[in-house]
Amino acid sequence: ETGVTQSPTHLIKTRGQQVTLRCSSQSGHNTVSWYQQALGQGPQFIFQYYREEENGRGNFPPRFSGLQFPNYSSELNVNALELDDSALYLCASSIGTSGSTDTQYFGPGTRLTVL
Amino acid sequence: AQTVTQSQPEMSVQEAETVTLSCTYDTSESDYYLFWYKQPPSRQMILVIRQEAYKQQNATENRFSVNFQKAAKSFSLKISDSQLGDAAMYFCAYRSARGGGSQGNLIFGKGTKLSVKP
Numbered sequence: 696e697t698g699v700t701q702s703p704t705h706l707i708k709t710r711g712q713q714v715t716l717r718c719s720s721q722s723g724h725n726t727v728s729w730y731q732q733a734l735g736q737g738p739q740f741i742f743q744y745y746r747e748e749e750n751g752r753g754n755f756p757p758r759f760s761g762l763q764f765p766n767y768s769s770e771l772n773v774n775a776l777e778l779d780d781s782a783l784y785l786c787a788s789s790i791g792t793s794g795s796t797d798t799q800y801f802g803p804g805t806r807l808t809v810l
Numbered sequence: 811a812q813t814v815t816q817s818q819p820e821m822s823v824q825e826a827e828t829v830t831l832s833c834t835y836d837t838s839e840s841d842y843y844l845f846w847y848k849q850p851p852s853r854q855m856i857l858v859i860r861q862e863a864y865k866q867q868n869a870t871e872n873r874f875s876v877n878f879q880k881a882a883k884s885f886s887l888k889i890s891d892s893q894l895g896d897a898a899m900y901f902c903a904y905r906s907a908r909g910g911g912s913q914g915n916l917i918f919g920k921g922t923k924l925s926v927k928p
Contacts, residue, residue: 728915737901737918751915783853799916801855
């Protein structure tokens with residue numbers, strides 16, 4: 696059984712640029728959630744994708760967007776990067792239905808640094 | 811809105827001894843799930859243990875057990891026979907049992923950094 700994978704491991708961007716982070720869900724999982732973890736903090740929920748549609752969003756601006764593909768892998772896109780976007784971005788996959796989400800399993804994260 | 815509080819930023823334990831990490835939460839819901847996740851320096855968040863609020867019995871996974879006090883909204887993690895590999899950040903998390911999407915996602919505390927002394 697393949698676990699959750701994320702790419703790239705590290706990324707350095709400058710303010711104003713755009714970035715795409717990628718996540719492959721665990722085998723058999725149809726739901727992907729993205730979290731932002733600032734240094735010294737717990738993760739904060741960004742959004743969730745279920746069957747290729749956004750299925751809930753946290754308190755993040757529209758410049759944070761995403762996609763989910765038919766194989767349930769997912770992308771997180773961030774436009775107009777700001778210094779405060781520097782963080783660890785975590786992807787978690789789970790088995791979901793339209794009404795609930797099972798236990799989430801996390802990938803190793805992508806460390807984004809914005810200069 | 812639900813909140814999760816971990817009041818111990820750092821804890822230390824001697825190898826082979828027992829340590830308890832504290833977590834309290836606030837919610838008006840009656841049905842929910844609670845989790846402890848471990849995040850070692852490798853950064854990957856690893857599920858340690860899960861508790862369903864409707865179950866009175868405390869969850870146990872090998873050396874890890876919880877003390878779930880629903881009325882007090884308390885959910886502590888006990889690690890027995892501590893090992894060097896237990897050193898990590900530990901996060902307590904809450905998830906509503908109602909629905910998916912933003913309701914069904916995890917709300918984390920700020921974490922407790924556990925050090926294990928040889």
